[in-house]
Amino acid sequence: MSSPSGPARASDDAIDIVALSALLDGWPGPGLTLDGEGRSVLLNKGARLLVERHEGWLTEIGRWAASGGPLTEPHRSVPVETGSGPGVVEFNTVLLAGGGVLCLGREVTLERRLRHALTESRQRYKDLVDISSDFAWEVGPDGRFVFVSAAGAIGYHPDDLVGRHPSEFVLSDFADQPLPFDTGVAIERTEVWLRGKDGEAACLISSAVPLIGAQGDWIGARGACRDITEARVKGMELAQVRLREKYLGYIVSSTRDDVDPGKTLEIAVGVAVNATGAGGARLYARTGDAFMEAAAQLAMPVDIAGAIAPFLEKVAEQPDPGTTMVAGYGMLATRTLFRHEVNGAILVWRGDGQDWNEDDYSMIQAIADQVGVAVAQARYQERLKTLSERDGLTGLYNRRTFMEMLEGRLDKQTGGASALLYFDLDNFKAVNDKLGHGAGDDVLRAVGELLGRLARAGDLAGRLGGDEFVLWVDRVDEEQAIAVADRLLREAAEFLRPLSASPEKPLGVSVGIASYRGGSGEAAQGLVDRGDQGMYAAKRMGKGHRALAPALAAG
Secondary structure, rough: OOOOOOOOEEEEOOOOHHHHHHHHOOOOOOOOEEEOOEEEEEEEEHHHHHHHHOOOOHHHHHHHHHHHHHHHHEEEEEEEOOOOOOEEEEEEEEEEEEHHHEEEEOOHHHHHHHHHHHHHHHHHHHHHHHHHHHEEEEEEOOOEEEEEEOOOOOOEOHHOOOOHHHHEEHHHHOOOOOOOHHEEEEEEHHHHHHHHOOEEEEEEEEEEEEEEEEOOOOEEEEEEEEEHEEEEHHHHHHHHHHHHHHHHHHHHHHHHOOOOOOHHHHHHHHHHHHHHHHEEEEEEEEOOOOEEEEEEEEOOOHHOOOOOHHOOOOOOOOOOOOOEEEEEEEEEEEEEEEEOOEEEEEEEEEEEEEEEOOHHHHHHHHHHHHHHHHHHHHHHHHHHHHHHHHHHOOOOEEEEHHHHHHHHHHHOOOOOOOOEEEEEEEEEEHHHHHHHHHHHHHHHHHHHHHHHHHOOOOOOOEEOOOOOOEEEOOOHHHHHHHHHHHHHHHHHHHHHHHHHHHEEEEOEEEEEEEEEEEEOOOHHHHHHHHHHHHHHHHHHOOOOOOOOOOOOOOO
């Protein structure tokens, strides 16, 4: 009968050697008996075959039996050689009279391999999910999470997510976009933006499949997500850098290739508008303490025009871009430098209510860094132009420029009347002789200032040389031209008299008036010559007079 503390113990009467042999021969797997010392007594065919292949297993099970193993553990698995590779046989044991042991075995190699493969497969699946995603999820028929993998998601523990609807975490800007959590078809690598537990936006890329019930109805979805926020942000930053390089490249290329720096400035304000999404832009050149517009893009709202000057003055004193809000328009500006000196400023504005961001600050500063040289070049070119067109002493047009511009006016005027006033200074030689040429230069500068006041927007004033001056008076008849000449005589006498060499030699002017009829075909030089003749006619009348020039001879 069975031992109360171990395997069943067979009696000598019940199981004799013949019966054991018959039992072993009929056993489909390997079987054997061992004596109390663990030595083999009977082996069936299956056991003998295993011994022939490798007898190490027999030694191992014998040692186990001799050490009393069957008394506490009725099962023993040993490694064997199966003929097709390593295998495992599991023996069930029965204690025999006299301390012997009956061992009946069955090969469990395939079972073990299947169990191991299944375990390994489950681990492999788990490892692949963990590697390929930050979390796996499943939603039920109501669209709420019913499962979230152990790691949790977007800062939440799984228990904080289960039972909640994914839409609770979707950023409002993306609320109308298709979501992987309610997909009706299999999807791969779909982006979704969620708000994490810390309040920060998180970009997830998700693959998902719908779950379909027996009736063909949607009963949920299952998928995996990976957090790609860092990669997406870096990608956006890289795209911003590339865009900035592209924009700045336009300015650099223009600075290098374009002869006219004004074109570079026009490109710069265009870049400023496009790169910042501004409603308009202005680029200013600084002259003394004043900022003069050098380039513009889009019309400036009237409401902010008056606030520009004080804002630019403030910006000129600080190294970083500045902002201000005027009449609902946000303005952003920064100064431009050349050789460490402030030489201008660039300004952008918009009225959409959006704040300027770090990219806007960075872009406007980068543009300013590039265009400081272009502003300096534009100012230098403007000075060169002034030197080539203007008389250096009086600031009036020089002879060459005046004659070119006068020729252009005559060609354009096909009708109506205009007039040319030609005059020189009375008693000017006395100033040079008695007071010196420095005093004479002061007189000439005073004449330039006088003509600057008299000339209207469409008029032209020039110095032909020495003390000879001309004033083109646009769109006036002869009577009006005489009125202008009389005003010139009066103001010259009043303005120049303090600069005279002596009371006996008062400064003044003698004026010749040459009327011009549009479409007459008269050349600029012919008109000037007639004015000169009129001036000499005035001289003959006495100093400080005016006279009409001879009429244009019939051609």
